[in-house]
Amino acid sequence: MAMSHNSHDDRVLEALTSRSVPAEDHLLACASCRAERAQLETSLSVFSAAAREATDQPGHFWTRQAAQIHSTIAAAPQRRLTFGSRMTSALALLGLFAFLLVRAAPAPKTSVSQTSPNSDHELLLAVEQALQRDTPAALEPVTLLVEDMTRTSPGDTPSFASPSFSKEQSRHVN
Amino acid sequence: MENVLSDTVRPALSTQALSIAEFDEVVRTHQRRVYRVLVLLVRDLDEADTLTQECFLRAYQSLSRFRGECSVQTWLLRIAINLAKDYARNRRARFWKQLVGLSTDDNQRQTLEFACPNPTPEKALLVRAEVQAVWEAARSLSQQQRTIFALRFVEELELNEIAEILGLQVGSVKTHLFRAVHAVRNKLKEQQWR
Numbered sequence: 141m142a143m144s145h146n147s148h149d150d151r152v153l154e155a156l157t158s159r160s161v162p163a164e165d166h167l168l169a170c171a172s173c174r175a176e177r178a179q180l181e182t183s184l185s186v187f188s189a190a191a192r193e194a195t196d197q198p199g200h201f202w203t204r205q206a207a208q209i210h211s212t213i214a215a216a217p218q219r220r221l222t223f224g225s226r227m228t229s230a231l232a233l234l235g236l237f238a239f240l241l242v243r244a245a246p247a248p249k250t251s252v253s254q255t256s257p258n259s260d261h262e263l264l265l266a267v268e269q270a271l272q273r274d275t276p277a278a279l280e281p282v283t284l285l286v287e288d289m290t291r292t293s294p295g296d297t298p299s300f301a302s303p304s305f306s307k308e309q310s311r312h313v314n
Numbered sequence: 315m316e317n318v319l320s321d322t323v324r325p326a327l328s329t330q331a332l333s334i335a336e337f338d339e340v341v342r343t344h345q346r347r348v349y350r351v352l353v354l355l356v357r358d359l360d361e362a363d364t365l366t367q368e369c370f371l372r373a374y375q376s377l378s379r380f381r382g383e384c385s386v387q388t389w390l391l392r393i394a395i396n397l398a399k400d401y402a403r404n405r406r407a408r409f410w411k412q413l414v415g416l417s418t419d420d421n422q423r424q425t426l427e428f429a430c431p432n433p434t435p436e437k438a439l440l441v442r443a444e445v446q447a448v449w450e451a452a453r454s455l456s457q458q459q460r461t462i463f464a465l466r467f468v469e470e471l472e473l474n475e476i477a478e479i480l481g482l483q484v485g486s487v488k489t490h491l492f493r494a495v496h497a498v499r500n501k502l503k504e505q506q507w508r
Binding site for chain 1: 334337338341342345346349350353354359362363366367370371374375441444445447448449464466467468470473488491492495496498499502
């Protein structure tokens with residue numbers, strides 16, 4: 141079966157790049173492909189030799205380069221850390237982060253359901269006391285004053301030390 | 315012949331306890347190959363020198379990350395190729411800066427010149443043309459294809475080694491190499507017809 145020109149080319153390239161078995165088999169049977177591969181191999185080996193020669197440098201170049209690498213490494217800060225020191229610093233950072241996170245978090249709000257039952261009870265007692273009183277809470281100071289006045293003897297003149305208590309008021313009381 | 319790191323140095327590398335003096339031995343063993351690959355990738359001798367130094371500095375600084383799963387050579391070439399990629403990116407940025415007048419790079423750097431290994435003048439001319447054709451073809455390739463081409467045909471690395479360096483499947487390496495060689499062959503044919 142006749143192969144196309146492209147197939148021959150592909151076989152040559154395949155043989156050259158990956159040395160595949162079918163390509164090698166084809167080259168065994170095809171003289172023109174063998175010749176082409178040989179020609180390409182020659183070109184590539186010439187290029188390789190030229191590239192090696194072009195990049196080859198005299199001995200002092202390599203010595204100077206190695207010395208520069210040495211001095212750069214010696215001057216560079218030591219960044220090589222052991223596994224232990226890495227772990228320690230990682231844990232320390234993690235701890236610091238957790239601490240900051242806890243500090244920065246807002247204080248939890250106490251919900252109604254979380255209030256203590258005692259405060260409810262106290263509130264209830266206060267309401268009961270207020271109801272049992274005869275006087276409203278707003279008039280309580282006046283009530284206390286009247287109680288105080290009645291506690292003293294009827295003949296005694298109550299001493300009204302308070303400056304807010306006017307003379308007219310004191311006359312009226314007397 | 316350059317060898318992969320000797321067995322006496324390799325365990326020391328994997329235990330991350332390598333002194334600078336011991337690392338000097340690694341540098342001496344691999345600096346030629348690293349430099350050569352970088353020259354082929356960046357096409358600038360001065361830049362390749364700088365990048366070679368940078369490559370070894372980075373390697374030393376990241377010794378603790380080297381687990382010995384690949385050879386030191388593979389590891390170093392991987393660093394070198396990444397540096398070359400960064401360099402290409404920066405060069406593109408420099409090009410645009412130059413274009414809009416932000417940079418005044420004088421472009422007087424020492425670029426790669428192929429000397430002819432053959433002494434006969436006639437043959438020298440032919441060989442030079444042939445090398446130039448391959449080089450031009452290589453220049454027209456993508457960064458990835460050029461890297462693979464250089465590693466295969468200049469450094470003579472095996473396909474699996476190239477795949478390991480570049481973090482690719484062997485099949486992908488084969489495909490890139492196939493296209494690269496195809497381009498090179500076309501260029502050589504063009505040159506023959508002239």
